[in-house]
Amino acid sequence: MLSNVNISLESLNISTLVPMLIPIIGALFILVLDLFKKDQNKSMYVMLSLLFMMLDFGSLIDFSLRFSANGTILGYFNMMLIDGLALLAQFVIVGASMLFIPLALTSKRFHEFSYPEFFALFLFMVSGFQFMVATDNLILIFIGLEAASLALYTLIALHNRSKSFEAAVKYFTMGALAAGFYAFGSMVLYALSGSVEIHQIAAVFNADEFVNLPYILVAVVFLLASLGFKVSLVPFHTWAPDVYEGASASMAGYMSIVPKIAGFVVIMRLFEFLIQSGVVWLNVVLYAIVVITMTAANIWALVQSDVKRMLAYSSISHAGFVMAAVLIGTTQANSALFLYWVLFTFTNLGAFSMLWISRQKNLAPGQSSDHSYSKFAGLIKIAPFSATIMALFMLSLAGIPPFALFWGKLYMISSAVAAGYVVLALIMALNSAIAGYYYLKLVVYMFMKEPEIDIDSKVYTMNASVALRTIIGFAAIGTVFAIVALNPLIEFITAFVYNSGY
Amino acid sequence: MLDHILSLLIFFPAIAAMMGFVVHKDSAKAYGIAVSFIEFIFSLYLWYAFDSNVSGMQFMESLPLIPAFGINYLVGIDGISLFIIIMASFFTMIGIASLAEVKKMKNLIITLLFLQMTMAGVFAALDAIVFYTFWELSLVPMLYIIGAWGGPLRIYASIKFFLYTFAGSLVMLVGMLFMAFLYNQATGVWSFSILEWYRLILPENYQLWLFAAFFIGFAIKVPMFPFHTWLPYAHGQAPTIGSVILAAVLLKMGTYAFIRFSLPMFPDASVFFMFPIAIIAIIMIIYTAMVAYAQEDMKQVVAYSSVSHMGIIILGTFALNVEGITGSVFLMIGHGIVSGALFFLVGVIYDRRHTKMMSEFGGLASVMPRYATIFGIMMMASVGLPLLINFVGEFLSLLGFYNQSHILTLLAGMAIIVGAIYMLSSFKKAFFGEVTNEKNRNLPDLNSKEIFALVPLTIIAVWLGVYPKPVLEPINNSVKSVVMLMHEKAITPEAKMRIPALEEKTLMQIPQAEVK
Numbered sequence A: 001m002l003s004n005v006n007i008s009l010e011s012l013n014i015s016t017l018v019p020m021l022i023p024i025i026g027a028l029f030i031l032v033l034d035l036f037k038k039d040q041n042k043s044m045y046v047m048l049s050l051l052f053m054m055l056d057f058g059s060l061i062d063f064s065l066r067f068s069a070n071g072t073i074l075g076y077f078n079m080m081l082i083d084g085l086a087l088l089a090q091f092v093i094v095g096a097s098m099l100f101i102p103l104a105l106t107s108k109r110f111h112e113f114s115y116p117e118f119f120a121l122f123l124f125m126v127s128g129f130q131f132m133v134a135t136d137n138l139i140l141i142f143i144g145l146e147a148a149s150l151a152l153y154t155l156i157a158l159h160n161r162s163k164s165f166e167a168a169v170k171y172f173t174m175g176a177l178a179a180g181f182y183a184f185g186s187m188v189l190y191a192l193s194g195s196v197e198i199h200q201i202a203a204v205f206n207a208d209e210f211v212n213l214p215y216i217l218v219a220v221v222f223l224l225a226s227l228g229f230k231v232s233l234v235p236f237h238t239w240a241p242d243v244y245e246g247a248s249a250s251m252a253g254y255m256s257i258v259p260k261i262a263g264f265v266v267i268m269r270l271f272e273f274l275i276q277s278g279v280v281w282l283n284v285v286l287y288a289i290v291v292i293t294m295t296a297a298n299i300w301a302l303v304q305s306d307v308k309r310m311l312a313y314s315s316i317s318h319a320g321f322v323m324a325a326v327l328i329g330t331t332q333a334n335s336a337l338f339l340y341w342v343l344f345t346f347t348n349l350g351a352f353s354m355l356w357i358s359r360q361k362n363l364a365p366g367q368s369s370d371h372s373y374s375k376f377a378g379l380i381k382i383a384p385f386s387a388t389i390m391a392l393f394m395l396s397l398a399g400i401p402p403f404a405l406f407w408g409k410l411y412m413i414s415s416a417v418a419a420g421y422v423v424l425a426l427i428m429a430l431n432s433a434i435a436g437y438y439y440l441k442l443v444v445y446m447f448m449k450e451p452e453i454d455i456d457s458k459v460y461t462m463n464a465s466v467a468l469r470t471i472i473g474f475a476a477i478g479t480v481f482a483i484v485a486l487n488p489l490i491e492f493i494t495a496f497v498y499n500s501g502y
Numbered sequence B: 001m002l003d004h005i006l007s008l009l010i011f012f013p014a015i016a017a018m019m020g021f022v023v024h025k026d027s028a029k030a031y032g033i034a035v036s037f038i039e040f041i042f043s044l045y046l047w048y049a050f051d052s053n054v055s056g057m058q059f060m061e062s063l064p065l066i067p068a069f070g071i072n073y074l075v076g077i078d079g080i081s082l083f084i085i086i087m088a089s090f091f092t093m094i095g096i097a098s099l100a101e102v103k104k105m106k107n108l109i110i111t112l113l114f115l116q117m118t119m120a121g122v123f124a125a126l127d128a129i130v131f132y133t134f135w136e137l138s139l140v141p142m143l144y145i146i147g148a149w150g151g152p153l154r155i156y157a158s159i160k161f162f163l164y165t166f167a168g169s170l171v172m173l174v175g176m177l178f179m180a181f182l183y184n185q186a187t188g189v190w191s192f193s194i195l196e197w198y199r200l201i202l203p204e205n206y207q208l209w210l211f212a213a214f215f216i217g218f219a220i221k222v223p224m225f226p227f228h229t230w231l232p233y234a235h236g237q238a239p240t241i242g243s244v245i246l247a248a249v250l251l252k253m254g255t256y257a258f259i260r261f262s263l264p265m266f267p268d269a270s271v272f273f274m275f276p277i278a279i280i281a282i283i284m285i286i287y288t289a290m291v292a293y294a295q296e297d298m299k300q301v302v303a304y305s306s307v308s309h310m311g312i313i314i315l316g317t318f319a320l321n322v323e324g325i326t327g328s329v330f331l332m333i334g335h336g337i338v339s340g341a342l343f344f345l346v347g348v349i350y351d352r353r354h355t356k357m358m359s360e361f362g363g364l365a366s367v368m369p370r371y372a373t374i375f376g377i378m379m380m381a382s383v384g385l386p387l388l389i390n391f392v393g394e395f396l397s398l399l400g401f402y403n404q405s406h407i408l409t410l411l412a413g414m415a416i417i418v419g420a421i422y423m424l425s426s427f428k429k430a431f432f433g434e435v436t437n438e439k440n441r442n443l444p445d446l447n448s449k450e451i452f453a454l455v456p457l458t459i460i461a462v463w464l465g466v467y468p469k470p471v472l473e474p475i476n477n478s479v480k481s482v483v484m485l486m487h488e489k490a491i492t493p494e495a496k497m498r499i500p501a502l503e504e505k506t507l508m509q510i511p512q513a514e515v516k
Helices: A014-036 A042-070 A084-104 A116-133 A138-157 A162-193 A198-207 A213-231 A239-246 A249-255 A258-276 A280-302 A307-328 A331-357 A384-398 A404-418 A422-448 A457-461 A466-480 A482-499 B002-020 B025-049 B079-097 B105-124 B128-137 B139-149 B154-187 B194-198 B204-221 B230-237 B240-265 B267-272 B274-293 B298-317 B322-353 B369-383 B389-402 B406-431 B448-466 B469-489 B493-498
Strands: A073-075 A080-082 B058-066 B071-077
Touching: A014 A042, A014 A073, A014 A080, A014 A116, A042 A073, A042 A084, A042 A116, A042 A482, A080 A084, A084 A116, A084 A249, A084 A258, A084 A331, A084 A466, A084 A482, A116 A138, A116 A258, A138 A162, A138 A249, A138 A258, A162 A198, A162 A213, A162 A239, A198 A258, A213 A258, A213 A280, A239 A249, A239 A307, A249 A258, A249 A307, A249 A331, A258 A280, A258 A307, A258 A331, A280 A307, A280 A422, A307 A331, A307 A404, A307 A422, A331 A384, A331 A404, A331 A466, A331 A482, A384 A404, A384 A422, A384 A466, A404 A422, A404 A466, A404 A482, A404 B154, A422 B139, A422 B154, A466 A482, A482 B058, B002 B025, B002 B058, B002 B071, B002 B079, B002 B105, B025 B079, B025 B105, B071 B079, B071 B105, B071 B128, B079 B105, B079 B240, B079 B322, B079 B448, B079 B469, B105 B128, B105 B139, B105 B240, B128 B139, B128 B154, B128 B194, B128 B240, B139 B154, B139 B240, B154 B194, B154 B204, B154 B230, B194 B240, B204 B240, B204 B267, B230 B240, B230 B298, B240 B267, B240 B298, B240 B322, B240 B469, B267 B274, B267 B469, B267 B493, B274 B298, B274 B406, B298 B322, B298 B389, B298 B406, B322 B369, B322 B389, B322 B448, B322 B469, B369 B389, B369 B406, B369 B448, B389 B406, B389 B448
Parallel strands: none
Antiparallel strands: A073 A080, B058 B071
């Protein structure tokens, strides 16, 4: 039976589109500006983008006040769904973008930032991700996902190195495959339920008690694969290290955060009701994926000789860790996901930014790659301050208290324990121990080894401008003093997640 | 300000360390001595202001950190932790004062001051997460000390040290989170306060699992056989100051945590695991003593003998009665003083000859008489000669365990004699006989810096050996309340029998919550 789709014209509520429209208008504005007055300095575009993103952030604050007062806001034929999940994810997306965009203000000149199109594409991408999280309509999710991804592929390619092209093409091909999977999976769901809205689909399935289980499972497999590509779950992760390596370090840091939180929100919306309904098979598969993603990515990260590739694998492992929240499915676990990701944003963006400021245009003789471990050997003697900050981010990623990410891990493992997943909690804890090794490896190189390659000491802060230093300082402060902000953060996130029914 | 003496003790060295970055490297050592001296004065004030008649926590401070999740900055000390804290600040002080010239002195001083913060924090923390924070944080400075100033294998040794402890403590963290979850189940609120957790009476099967989770974390830190393999590497590669602080203070974190966490929270599981752990402890005593006998390297002898004595501390702790636990706490102090001093002494000879091989030495007694005397006293203290510090602790520990099992105690007693053999024989090899190696002919005796470090340790070793009461009494009072708590909380008849009931009535009636 097809259920009725309820349309009420009074509740069109177009204002729900405002947060997404702001970056789109911003992007068009930048393009139009370029038509009239060409060859502006990149700093202007950066600041303009930042301004639009601040407006965006402001509108999100406005919506979150409305959400706290009145609950979930629907709009635009119920396609827009502004609930706690959507708002939290958008806060992360816009916040991380605000931290990312000033990284374009390097003191060395990089090709991509001289094009206004870079900033326009960036803003389009932000809006795409915002659409993706602020709806439970499968088609709108798809449009948001594709708009954002296509912009992202181009941004990677703009870095203009042969490896960047390789990365962009690789990402694009994989992304296209994932898009195909997504379309197919949603099609099956639509065929089974007659609706493209997740809550309707859930209602239909619950009403007929999952009679079409085999078909549902087919749809789930395709959707899991496609979203698995987006958040880089093993075995759909193969693009990630190459793409991270090819993209600029700042872009890699951005990719490890923003697309994934958007992906996680969609996964939560889609799989939560399936897990709750007691489809045992899905539980087992998710359990396996979580454990394999965490463990295998950790083991691959152990053997990397390039810091950026190591961070790429470690990001995969963190994604697996967070994916456990979807499996556990309690309010505490879902809150832990957002808490973890907020803390991860600071730490990981900081770590990638440290790589970014040491980006070399030409490699020194004997240097195998731009961010090899050996480049950082003996850094404490050459640039003690950079070494200390980098070590700080590594210790935080490893989960040493009292640095930021420890609290995320703590809350996440606690949610696993509280939901009865004690074995999973142990696996998560032991994976943190394995991860400790490769983060420590960089610390060991920096603090305990002698410099290996004869590099000019200026290399390590080559790109550091005031803007970059500010961002890194911001990330470092966020990492060290996370404890101060934790209580309000937990309460805020928990209230939002709880009020959206997750 | 002195109301917050514990916070002062914890954060003063950390703030001083951060300000130390500004100090010029030529004055770094003087700065370090000054700061650690002030820290030591604070810790002495703690002893002065400490009321030894009170068995519970004193100087408590509380500050909510994450109230939504029940995490508070909660610190306080009792007689068990008081002396370990004093010992930690004492060793930091004399460690910095007696430092030989090394490269990157300033970095070392700053690292040591951070380490002092974590040590004070671990022993003062009464909130499990705060405890865990300092416990983990203590790994980082030690990693740097071993890895940057150690011997040829230093990187391997430092990473091994870090990963072993890190892996173990993550299992412990899961245990802590499970404990908090059970507390939440019983009372409806989140809390990580150890004192709140004491009120929780757990069913035996939960106790067993939780005990095992905590045990892995603690046992690796102690280190107990068979998790001890990181320690010889760490000691072998660490610089003198690293070994001293590792042996004297950091290892005590494990044994201290047994008394603070495992015993009062899981009394039935403690009884259940008493004999297995006692057997491991005895294997640890005998096996490491035999390994020590086979060592060529003087520092390895001291390292293995240190592990061996940690076995007696474990044995005393798991006697689960007042004598045994008091003895083990006292032995922690004694072991800290004695093995710390022995590592200093090995460091003295290493500075002069740059070798630690015993075959290189012989007849040192005639060349360096003062050195040989102090080494002799400390060695005697280490083997447990009466009237020296370790005897008191060893005797009480064994006495305590004698109440539980005669045969195991006898075995442990025999093991101590084995300990005496290897210590005496290595002492003989190094110090007596003719000077065989020409290089040893003109070694200078102890200089004033070394005397400053070693003489106070010798005085303490003799003083507490002859008159242990000022230290023993506060420890005894606090241990009594632990044992009383354990007896009250025990649910199995076996545990009720093994953990003695004390005649005095509890000063405070603790309301208790039960997990269904």
